[in-house]
Amino acid sequence: MKAFCFDVFGTVVDWRTGIARAAEGFFSRHGLGQYDPQGFADAWRQLYQPAMQACRSGKRPYTRLDVLHRENLEATLAGYGIDIGALQPGELEALNSAWHWLDPWPDVVSxxxxxxxxxxxxxxxxxxxxLMVDMAKRAQLPWDAILGAEVTQAYKPSPQAYTRMADILAVAPAEICMVAAHNNDLSAARQCGLxxxxxxxxxxHGPGQATDLEPSEDWDIVARDFNDLADQAGC
Structure with a gap:
């Protein structure tokens, strides 16, 4: 093994809490206290995979996630009946930037x-x-490099999203360990030889989460947290 590459949203950072916090502030400023910030975070996130699928399928060219998040934000606000046109300039961009400032899980940095x-x-x-650079600066994530969709020009679970990382790092696919809290991400990585x-x-996904509570396959490593992962990697 030469490299560990990490899914970020959900595995490294707690996106739901961070997005709900930003939504709560937005609702408070606009007198929209009737809305549930956690529900809003979930609704915004539900548009994540469909937006990327349009790029994966070739219906639109690769489009960076900041742009997809902004489009999804406008759609989510519209679904809540919020008049986007009545907002002050910069408010949508500020709310969209919440994805840049998410908190890591407690075990991550160590x-x-x-x-x-x-x-x-x-x-x-x-x-x-x-987005990844801003997040790393705020959360003190000590990456050696920034890889991912904008570098590979492919959204997971497209094979290129995994195989290009090996090309870029000049290692064999099996020498990269893909780390994720999502079984489907790992399944796609395994199919590419990682x-x-x-x-x-x-x-x-909150206290009622029903998915990805256990490993669905015999992954190479199953760890309690990142410190347990480091233990098993001999660090």
Whole structure:
């Protein structure tokens, strides 16, 4: 093993809490206290995969995630009956930028620091480069490189999203361990020859989460958290 590459939204950072926090502030400023911030975060996130699928299927060219998030935000606000035209200039961009400022799970920074001593560590995220850099600066994520969709020009689980990382790092696919809290991400990575590590995040989708609570396959590593992952990697 030479590198560990990480899914980010849900695996490295707690997107739901961060987006709900930003939504709560937005609702408060606009006297929209009747809306549930967590529900809004979920509704916004539900448009994530369909938006990327349009790029994966060739219906539109690769489009960076910041743009897709902004389009999805406008659609979500419209679905809530909020008049986008009545907002002050910059408000939508400020709310959209909440994806740049998410908090890591408590074990992440220490676990990544340990892994970095022996291995290349990098995000393998659908997030674009500017988003990943901002997030890393705020959350103190010690990446060696920024990989992911904007670098590979492909959204996971497209094969190119995984195989191009190996090309870029000049290693064999099996020398990269894909780390994710999502079994489907790991399944796609395994099909491309990558090694795999599952780290459950049982509250990613809130207290009622019913998916990805357990590994669905015999992944190469199953870890409790990033520090356990570092233990199993010999760091």
């Amino acid at each position: 676990g990544l620091a340990r892994l970095k001593r022996q291995y290349i560590i990098a995000p393998a995220s659908n997030g674009n480069i500017a 090694s795999t590590a599952f780290v459950a995040r049982p509250t990613e």
